[in-house]
Amino acid sequence: MIKYPNQMQKVPSSLNLKKRNLKKANLGTEFEDRINNSNNYYLQARIASIFKKPTPVQIVKVDYPARNKARIVEAYYRTPSTTDYNGIYKGYHIDFEAKCCHSTSFSFAHIYKHQIEHLITIDEMGGIAFLIIEFSLYKEIFILPAKNLYARYKLALKDGKKSISHQDFIDEGYLVPTGYAPEIDYLKVVDLLIAKKSEQ
Amino acid sequence: MIKYPNQMQKVPSSLNLKKRNLKKANLGTEFEDRINNSNNYYLQARIASIFKKPTPVQIVKVDYPARNKARIVEAYYRTPSTTDYNGIYKGYHIDFEAKCCHSTSFSFAHIYKHQIEHLITIDEMGGIAFLIIEFSLYKEIFILPAKNLYARYKLALKDGKKSISHQDFIDEGYLVPTGYAPEIDYLKVVDLLIAKKSEQ
Numbered sequence: 235m236i237k238y239p240n241q242m243q244k245v246p247s248s249l250n251l252k253k254r255n256l257k258k259a260n261l262g263t264e265f266e267d268r269i270n271n272s273n274n275y276y277l278q279a280r281i282a283s284i285f286k287k288p289t290p291v292q293i294v295k296v297d298y299p300a301r302n303k304a305r306i307v308e309a310y311y312r313t314p315s316t317t318d319y320n321g322i323y324k325g326y327h328i329d330f331e332a333k334c335c336h337s338t339s340f341s342f343a344h345i346y347k348h349q350i351e352h353l354i355t356i357d358e359m360g361g362i363a364f365l366i367i368e369f370s371l372y373k374e375i376f377i378l379p380a381k382n383l384y385a386r387y388k389l390a391l392k393d394g395k396k397s398i399s400h401q402d403f404i405d406e407g408y409l410v411p412t413g414y415a416p417e418i419d420y421l422k423v424v425d426l427l428i429a430k431k432s433e434q
Numbered sequence: 435m436i437k438y439p440n441q442m443q444k445v446p447s448s449l450n451l452k453k454r455n456l457k458k459a460n461l462g463t464e465f466e467d468r469i470n471n472s473n474n475y476y477l478q479a480r481i482a483s484i485f486k487k488p489t490p491v492q493i494v495k496v497d498y499p500a501r502n503k504a505r506i507v508e509a510y511y512r513t514p515s516t517t518d519y520n521g522i523y524k525g526y527h528i529d530f531e532a533k534c535c536h537s538t539s540f541s542f543a544h545i546y547k548h549q550i551e552h553l554i555t556i557d558e559m560g561g562i563a564f565l566i567i568e569f570s571l572y573k574e575i576f577i578l579p580a581k582n583l584y585a586r587y588k589l590a591l592k593d594g595k596k597s598i599s600h601q602d603f604i605d606e607g608y609l610v611p612t613g614y615a616p617e618i619d620y621l622k623v624v625d626l627l628i629a630k631k632s633e634q
Contacts, residue, residue, distance in 0.1 A: 283555050285516055290488035291506065306491065309506040316485055320520060322529075325560030327522040355483050360525030 265334040265368045269319070272416035276323075282421060284321030284328055290314050316352045323421060326428060327361035329353065330377075334368045339397040342390055350387050353380035362427050366410065366420055369400055376407035377423045465534040465568045469519070472616035476523075482621060484521030484528055490514050516552045523621060526628060527561035529553065530577075534568045539597040542590055550587050553580035562627050566610065566620055569600055576607040577623045 266286065276282040295308035317331040331349055333340065345365070356363040363380035378386075378398070386406075390396050408423040466486065476482040495508035517531040531549055533540065545565070556563040563580035578586075578598070586606075590596050608623040 277555075280555075280559075283552070283559060288488040288490035288512075288514075289493070291491045291493070291509070293489070293491070304511055306509040306511070307507060309491070309509055311504055311506070312488075314488075322527040322556055322559045322561045325527070327525070327527040327561075329522075352483070355477075355480075356522055359483060359522045361522045361527075 262334045266318075266332060268417045269332055269366070269420075272418045272420065273319075273321075275416040276421065282321060282323035282328070284319055284323065286319050287314070287316070313346065314349070317349055323362075323424060324428060326424075327356065327359075328424065329356040329361055329363045330366050332366050334370060336370050338369075338371065339399040340367055340403075341397040342387060343396070347387075350380075350384055354384045357381060360431075362424055362431065364427070366418075367403065367407075369403070372400060374400075375410040375412060375418060375420075376403040377410055377420060377427075378403060378407040379427060382406045462534045466518075466532060468617045469532055469566070469620075472618045472620065473519075473521075475616040476621065482521060482523035482528070484519055484523065486519050487514070487516070513546065514549070517549055523562075523624060524628060526624075527556065527559075528624065529556040529561055529563045530566050532566050534570060536570050538569075538571065539599040540567055540603075541597040542587060543596070547587075550580075550584055554584045557581060560631075562624055562631065564627065567603065567607075569603070572600060574600075575610040575612060575618060575620075576603040577610055577620060577627075578603060578607040579627060582606045 270286055273282070273284045273286070276284060290312040291306075291309045292312045293306055293309045295306070297305045297307050299305055317329055319332060320327070320329040322328065329352075331345060331353065333344060335344075353363040353365070357380040365378045365380075365383050366375065367378065368375045383398075386398050386402065408426060411419045411422055413419060470486055473482070473484045473486075476484060490512040491506075491509045492512045493506055493509045495506070497505045497507050499505055517529055519532060520527070520529040522528065529552075531545060531553065533544060535544075553563040553565070557580040565578045565580075565583050566575065567578065568575045583598075586598050586602070608626060611619045611622055613619060
């Protein structure tokens with residue numbers, strides 16, 4: 235059995251956040267945790283190897299208070315180059331961004347332009363790329379393929395409608411089945427995307 | 435042209451390192467920079483999309499000194515879950531660890547057991563996984579496929595020889611061509627690994 239150290243210990247990433255940010259931060263983190271748990275299930279079952287990338291941090295100052303235990307004392311969050319998750323499933327390169335939406339529509343303000351472009355690049359290079367989104371109001375999770383996300387984005391630039399509604403996700407996305415093991419069985423939808431890709 | 439923010443600005447990652455660590459750290463960083471430059475070339479030429487993962491950091495304390503500019507004031511380096519680099523090339527999932535070796539042999543002390551196991555998992559799942567290593571003494575770069583690395587590792591557990599010599603890399607690895615654009619043309623070797631994989 236392969237052990238991956240980061241999954242064995244929880245990191246208190248939201249420690250010392252201001253109280254007003256705490257609730258929102260936790261909600262997003264909870265969705266991430268469920269995806270991470272699902273990825274852990276997929277890995278243990280030898281179905282897929284998909285990981286969340288570390289949060290990019292620009293390290294400015296490091297202290298060495300005792301015996302080589304480096305302590306970072308000044309650092310800043312950086313803009314991520316790419317997306318949250320990637321890995322391999324059935325030989326396909328998988329790449330996706332995960333978002334938790336607390337409204338009735340997903341605003342393009344919550345995703346970087348270069349992330350959308352990264353997803354479409356992966357799709358064009360033969361990978362499976364998408365946005366996975368949880369609508370907390372509806373308790374529903376959708377996958378929107380990179381192509382649809384990109385088309386919506388270009389439309390937004392033209393007509394100024396800077397968000398994708400819950401109904402748009404129903405019409406153009408795929409509802410992700412949830413359960414116990416794995417909690418979020420998103421590879422079921424990826425199977426559909428792979429089938430579509432091999433038709434092309 | 436797709437712009438990826440992290441490649442546009444250099445991060446002074448080795449700032450405030452103790453002097454005795456500085457030289458070694460810089461040498462490793464220089465090899466990483468050259469791989470990153472090569473990846474940037476591959477991406478701009480639409481050949482491949484391969485990125486270095488951010489350094490994993492456990493964030494303990496964050497301050498908000500002014501106008502939402504979060505400042506991390508206590509954090510620690512974490513053990514990476516997987517490897518340094520991954521991405522997509524010719525539809526294949528690519529995954530590798532990069533090391534700079536200043537000796538005549540590469541010691542297993544410089545790579546985690548779970549990283550070797552991760553590479554072999556990726557290989558078994560249909561990806562292209564390897565160790566890329568620069569021997570600074572010989573000014574040579576080699577790729578050692580995951581299978582060979584794993585076999586060497588199992589041998590090391592048995593016979594106690596806890597390193598892979600430069601000669602072993604010559605015998606079992608592939609010399610990586612270097613030049614101007616890209617500086618390290620490691621996808622040439624990946625082409626050979628893909629050809630070998632499709633024969634299987």
